[in-house]
Amino acid sequence: MTETEVESRTKSSGKKDKDYSIKCEQNVCVIKYKGEIRYRRPFKWVPLVNLFGEYAIRFFGTLEIILGIIGALIFCIALGEMPEDLKSLKEYLVGAVVFLNFFVSLYLVLDGIFAQSNAKFVRFLKCKRCGRKNAYEEREKPDIREDSTENLYTVTITRYWKCKYCGYLDSSQSSENIKCFKIKKKKPIEMTCEKCGKTSLSSECRNPDMKREDYVVGSDSTEIRYYECNYCGHLNIETKKNHLNYMEPLANSETKRKDPRL
Incomplete structure (x- = not known):
């Protein structure tokens, strides 16, 4: 686009959202909007985190x-020794406890991996004035800015x-765990x-964009494609979000909208 285009867009509900703006000037497209608060009282479940931090x-x-691994091993051993026919109430309860142990073990492993992957983040929560660890809490919704050029x-x-x-x-600025890519155009x-x-x-x-955010058990990826109207030159944006859940394949979903904040 060669002209400057500054617009305030609306959500799919039709309500005005002043925090959503698009500015395209020559080969640069800037999208600004409000994100969601994520780190209100982060890591509060971890014992001694305020003292030892990361x-x-x-640990x-x-x-x-x-x-979790020990619990999974106990589950495997108990499963191998269970009788084939669980008719009595006692045997049924034993089986229920064994299966409950498996899911608790799985949760512990996944939660432990999540804690390890996010441990570095606690470094940024140390107060610059009083020096206390894990001291910061978010006080308002974050500002998100997406800058897109051809390359x-x-x-x-x-x-x-x-x-x-x-x-x-x-305040702090970062891309957090969002990975950004340029992808190929489609027909x-x-x-x-x-x-x-x-x-x-x-x-x-213009060349489309993709952002991906990885989690312990899945990921969210969003494609953003830009189309220029052949009649009025308006920039139309199409987005597609894919949500993958490795633990629940049936929970995977795909969403298509004209809103780049997906």
Whole structure:
């Protein structure tokens, strides 16, 4: 696009959302919006985290993994010794306890892996004024900025913190665990322009973007594609989000919208 285009978009519900803006100037497209608070009282479940910080998270995360593996071994041993015909109530209860042990063990292993993968984050929660560890809590929704050019796509998250001990206000910027890619264009599609309402066969006007956020048991990936209306030149955005859950394949989902905040 050669012209500057600044717009305030609306959510799919039709309600005005002032925190959602798109600005395209020449070959740069900037999308800004509000994210979700994630780290309100982070790691509060970890014993001694306020004293030892990252070391406490890694220790108890490793302990969870070890206990989970031991529990899984007990499950396998007990399963091999169970009678084939569980008719009596006693045998049924034993079987239920064994299976419960398996799921508890699985939870411990996954939670331990999650703690290990997020342990480094606690470094950023140390108050710069009073020096207390795991002291920051988010005080408002973060600002998210996505910058897209022909060859580069980045996501920057600005989070706003407040120390729960001394009240110190701070902020931080990072991409967190979001990975950004440029992907290939697809064939032209028939699209109805959001602005003029006319339908035409539209081609992508710039290289599309993809962002992916990985979790312990799955991932979320979002494709963002840009189409320019053949009649009025309006920039139409199409997004597709894929949610993968490795533990529950039936829970996998795909969402398509015109909202890049997916």
